[in-house]
Amino acid sequence: MKILLVDDEIELVSAMAERLSLRGIDADWTDTGEKALAMAEECEYALAVLDMKMPKISGLELRRLLSGKYPTMKFIFLSGHGSEADYKAGSAEATSYLIKPIRIEDLVEKIQEATQ
Amino acid sequence: MSIYSKVKPQFWEAGSRSGPNKNLFNFRRIWHLAILLLAVVALVPLLIMTFIDYNVTRHSLESENLLRTSRTTSNTRRTVTNFLHERKKALAFLAEHQGVQRLLNKQNLEAILSSMQKSFGGFVDIGVIDENGKQRAYIGPHDLLGRDYSEQEWFQNTLSRGAYTSGVFLGFRDEPHLIVARRIQDFKSGKSFVLRATLDTEEFNTILSSIDLPDTGDAFIVDRDGIIQTPSKWHGDFLSKVDLPRPEFSETTRVLQETSKDGTAYTVGYAYVTDTPFIVLVIKNTAELMRPLNTIRMELLWLLAISIAIILFVIVGVATYMVNKIYMADQTRARTLHQVEHTNRMASIGRLAAGVAHEINNPLAIINEKAGLINDLFVFKEEYANDRRLLANIHSIIASVERCGKITKRLLSFARHIDVHEANIRFKDIAEEVIGFLQKEAEYRSITIKMNIPEDLPEFTSDRGKLQQIFLNLVNNAFQAMNDGGNLAISASEEMDNSLIFAVEDDGCGIPETDKKRIFDPFFSTKKTTGGTGLGLSITYGLVQELGGAMTVDSDVGKGTTFTITMPLKANKADDNEDITG
Numbered sequence: 001m002k003i004l005l006v007d008d009e010i011e012l013v014s015a016m017a018e019r020l021s022l023r024g025i026d027a028d029w030t031d032t033g034e035k036a037l038a039m040a041e042e043c044e045y046a047l048a049v050l051d052m053k054m055p056k057i058s059g060l061e062l063r064r065l066l067s068g069k070y071p072t073m074k075f076i077f078l079s080g081h082g083s084e085a086d087y088k089a090g091s092a093e094a095t096s097y098l099i100k101p102i103r104i105e106d107l108v109e110k111i112q113e114a115t116q
Numbered sequence: 117m118s119i120y121s122k123v124k125p126q127f128w129e130a131g132s133r134s135g136p137n138k139n140l141f142n143f144r145r146i147w148h149l150a151i152l153l154l155a156v157v158a159l160v161p162l163l164i165m166t167f168i169d170y171n172v173t174r175h176s177l178e179s180e181n182l183l184r185t186s187r188t189t190s191n192t193r194r195t196v197t198n199f200l201h202e203r204k205k206a207l208a209f210l211a212e213h214q215g216v217q218r219l220l221n222k223q224n225l226e227a228i229l230s231s232m233q234k235s236f237g238g239f240v241d242i243g244v245i246d247e248n249g250k251q252r253a254y255i256g257p258h259d260l261l262g263r264d265y266s267e268q269e270w271f272q273n274t275l276s277r278g279a280y281t282s283g284v285f286l287g288f289r290d291e292p293h294l295i296v297a298r299r300i301q302d303f304k305s306g307k308s309f310v311l312r313a314t315l316d317t318e319e320f321n322t323i324l325s326s327i328d329l330p331d332t333g334d335a336f337i338v339d340r341d342g343i344i345q346t347p348s349k350w351h352g353d354f355l356s357k358v359d360l361p362r363p364e365f366s367e368t369t370r371v372l373q374e375t376s377k378d379g380t381a382y383t384v385g386y387a388y389v390t391d392t393p394f395i396v397l398v399i400k401n402t403a404e405l406m407r408p409l410n411t412i413r414m415e416l417l418w419l420l421a422i423s424i425a426i427i428l429f430v431i432v433g434v435a436t437y438m439v440n441k442i443y444m445a446d447q448t449r450a451r452t453l454h455q456v457e458h459t460n461r462m463a464s465i466g467r468l469a470a471g472v473a474h475e476i477n478n479p480l481a482i483i484n485e486k487a488g489l490i491n492d493l494f495v496f497k498e499e500y501a502n503d504r505r506l507l508a509n510i511h512s513i514i515a516s517v518e519r520c521g522k523i524t525k526r527l528l529s530f531a532r533h534i535d536v537h538e539a540n541i542r543f544k545d546i547a548e549e550v551i552g553f554l555q556k557e558a559e560y561r562s563i564t565i566k567m568n569i570p571e572d573l574p575e576f577t578s579d580r581g582k583l584q585q586i587f588l589n590l591v592n593n594a595f596q597a598m599n600d601g602g603n604l605a606i607s608a609s610e611e612m613d614n615s616l617i618f619a620v621e622d623d624g625c626g627i628p629e630t631d632k633k634r635i636f637d638p639f640f641s642t643k644k645t646t647g648g649t650g651l652g653l654s655i656t657y658g659l660v661q662e663l664g665g666a667m668t669v670d671s672d673v674g675k676g677t678t679f680t681i682t683m684p685l686k687a688n689k690a691d692d693n694e695d696i697t698g
Contacts, residue, residue: 009478015485022496080477081470081528099528100477101484101521104492 001115002043005029006036006062007051007078016049019104025111033057033065040066046115047074049107050094053081063093074114078102125436127443129634143443150435158427166420173412181383181405182371188327189385189398190369192335195323196389196396199238200281200296200315206236207298207313208279216302216309219244220253229255232313240293240314245271247308256314258289265310274299274310283339283393284317284346284355292317292354294345320346332401338362339393351376351399360384363395373402447637455658462585473524480520487513526552541578543618544569547606550587554595561600568607576616576685582659589656590620590679597624597677614685623676632669 003025007013010031017029028043030036033054040048048066050059057065063075075094091097096110127143210219210228218224229242241256249266265271274280274297282295297312324335324346337345342362344352352358360374360382369387376382381402388395491510494503526549547567551558558565587606594604605621627635636657660667664684671677 009482012478012482012485015482015489019485019489019492022492080481081474099525100481101517102481103518104485104488 001046002026002028003111003115004036004039004043004045004048006033006048006054006059007031008054009051013051016104016107020108020111023104023108025108033062036062037065040070045070045073047076047111049076049078049111052077052079060093076107076110076114125440125443127439130443141442141446143439146442147435147439150439151431154431154435155428158431159424162420162423162427166416170413170416174406174409177406177409181400181402185383185385185398185400186369186371188329188335189371189387189396192324192327192398193369193387193389193396196320196337196394197392199319199323200389200392203236203238203313203315204279204281204296204298206232207296207311211298211300211311216244216300217304219300219309219311222253222255225253226255238315238319240316242311242313245310245312247275247310252309260288263288270295270297271310274312275308281392283343284320284337286355317346327398329398330400330404332404334399335397337389337394337396340395345394351397358397360397360399363397451654451658455655458585458655462581469527473527476520477524477528480517480524484514484517484521487517538577539580540575541580541583542575543573543608543616544571546580546583546587547608550584550591551606553588554591557595558604561595561598561602563595563598563601564603566603566605568605570608570610573608573610573616574685576683578663578683582663586656586659586663586681587618587620589652593652593679594620594622594624594677597626598622599624611682616683616685618681618683619678621676621678626673626675626677627669627671628673632671635669636667 003020005013005017005020005027006029007016008031013029013031017027020027027049028039028045030039033056036048036050037057039045048063050062052059054062059077059079063077066073067075076096076098077094078098078100080100095114098106098110125147127147130143214224214228219228225242225244229239232239232242241254241258241260243251243254243256243260245251245265249264249268249271251260251263251265254261254263270280270282278299280295280297282297284292284294286292293314294317295312295314297310300309300311301307302309320337324337327335329335332350334349334351336348336351338358339345340362342358344354344356344358347354348358351360359376363370363372363384363386365388366386367388367390369385371383371385374382374384383400383402383405385398385400386395487510491507491514494507494510544567547569551565551567555565557563591604591606598604603623605619607619607621609617611617635653637654657667660681660683666682668680669677670680
């Protein structure tokens with residue numbers, strides 16, 4: 001089982017992917033929605049962890065594009081903002097919604113919940 | 117509490133605010149103006165009507181008095197005229213039918229006098245005087261036969277005019293009397309004689325005394341020189357000058373208002389008696405005539421005073437009620453306006469906080485992940501696992517990031533809840549969030565915060581943002597009221613009537629009894645000199661009402677204050693039109 005991490009902050013998303021790998025979760029990462037869509041074409045991901053606010057393609061838009069193509073794919077949203085709109089959309093359209101900075105244990109727990 | 121403070125309307129102490137929060141109205145001025153205008157509108161017509169009514173009554177009474185005086189005077193003149201007329205006619209009859217020679221006969225003249233005294237009355241004596249003025253025949257009580265009247269004015273007047281009626285005079289007999297005389301012609305000798313009769317003035321006195329007059333009234337006769345001809349009670353001695361001016365000649369009866377030398381006002385009715393020197397005077401004291409007016413005036417004044425008192429009482433009541441209503445409406449307007457301002461300000465602060473938190477969150481998340489990765493490497497890679505000092509430093513970085521994360525999450529949560537409306541609330545979360553904001557200040561000031569919130573306290577539906585504002589305001593107020601080292605307690609309990617009770621209790625300075633009634637009024641502040649706006653508790657009160665709750669305060673000066681909020685388990689929003697009372 002592979003998961004996909006998408007966040008425009010490369011330093012964040014790369015470190016997060018490495019930490020998940022150390023915990024036995026095979027995670028690919030990228031920093032844009034376009035790249036994520038391309039990677040999804042190449043590889044089958046059970047779950048995508050998406051930052052909600054990204055340039056060009058937002059996390060919500062990316063989620064709609066991915067779920068359109070891969071209906072079984074699960075999603076976890078990350079947000080650094082926590083606005084009411086984000087909260088509502090994130091809670092409604094994803095399995096989980098986490099506000100940065102996150103504890104890696106929380107993310108692992110949410111990933112396991114979503115993929116079980 | 118004094119009676120004054122009990123009856124004092126709520127708007128009385130409403131200070132005149134300035135600046136953007138100023139009152140729209142000066143309520144005391146409106147109250148004064150309303151009372152003045154209502155009083156003018158109500159009392160001026162009343163006073164005018166009373167004045168007109170009084171004057172109409174006075175004129176009516178004056179007219180009636182004048183009429184009555186005039187009628188009395190006319191009747192008296194008629195009686196006097198008739199009295200004299202009858203006797204003059206009797207004398208004329210004698211002169212025409214008896215002839216001089218028969219009248220000079222003593223027995224005949226005696227019989228005539230006796231007959232006239234019986235038939236007419238009032239005749240004292242009778243005599244015949246020749247043209248030289250010598251009395252040739254006389255029947256009467258005095259010894260006047262042969263008396264010479266040639267120098268007497270009445271004798272000369274009789275000879276020249278043919279008939280004469282004298283005024284009252286003393287004459288030879290030294291007794292008051294008047295005479296009626298008539299010239300007669302002796303056809304034999306061709307000489308003129310005068311037939312003269314003396315009339316008793318007592319007859320006049322009887323006529324005048326029979327007039328129904330008040331005690332101060334007077335009726336008498338004066339001659340045309342103003343000499344009193346019959347006794348007067350108040351206006352001079354008999355045969356002396358009357359103390360009032362002689363009225364000018366008039367053929368008809370007239371009534372005048374005269375003032376005597378001593379300043380007394382009199383109503384004087386007078387009538388000239390035709391073909392005589394007499395003027396009938398009927399004099400009444402004007403003040404006594406107008407005495408009924410005094411009674412009417414007193415009744416009117418009482419009625420006016422009572423009416424004015426009732427009108428003023430109603431006016432003051434109505435004006436106070438209306439101005440109080442305007443004041444309450446203005447209070448509600450001000451509260452609502454500033455609640456909106458406050459909410460907008462909180463929303464702006466929320467947006468600012470969210471922006472700052474978001475900006476900080478991203479680098480914080482990178483630090484978190486990088487530090488986390490380093491920590492993972494130390495944990496998962498055996499070659500680094502033994503360097504305890506490095507591991508401790510990494511843990512410290514991660515702990516600091518977690519602390520920062522909590523702060524930014526709290527800020528984000530606060531901002532998010534400003535816009536949220538109804539949601540399921542766990543009161544403990546609200547209390548912890550609010551305390552979270554002030555935790556550091558509490559630590560610096562050594563303020564002990566105790567929370568007594570049961571774990572099984574039911575969740576309830578309400579507006580999370582508003583509840584946060586309510587408790588943040590109350591806890592902030594408590595912090596301001598307490599000295600360093602104070603104690604704050606937040607408690608909650610469930611009541612039997614499906615409501616929850618929350619209390620915020622401090623051991624601060626307390627609220628004086630006089631301020632308790634007004635602490636929920638907008639702009640009421642005891643901290644204005646230190647920047648208080650007087651809006652905190654007013655807005656809090658408004659928010660509690662909006663959520664369908666109620667707030668009370670219990671405070672002792674020097675001991676502390678407890679704000680208690682009762683909130684329904686299911687929020688019932690207050691009616692927008694409900695009258696909010698502070």
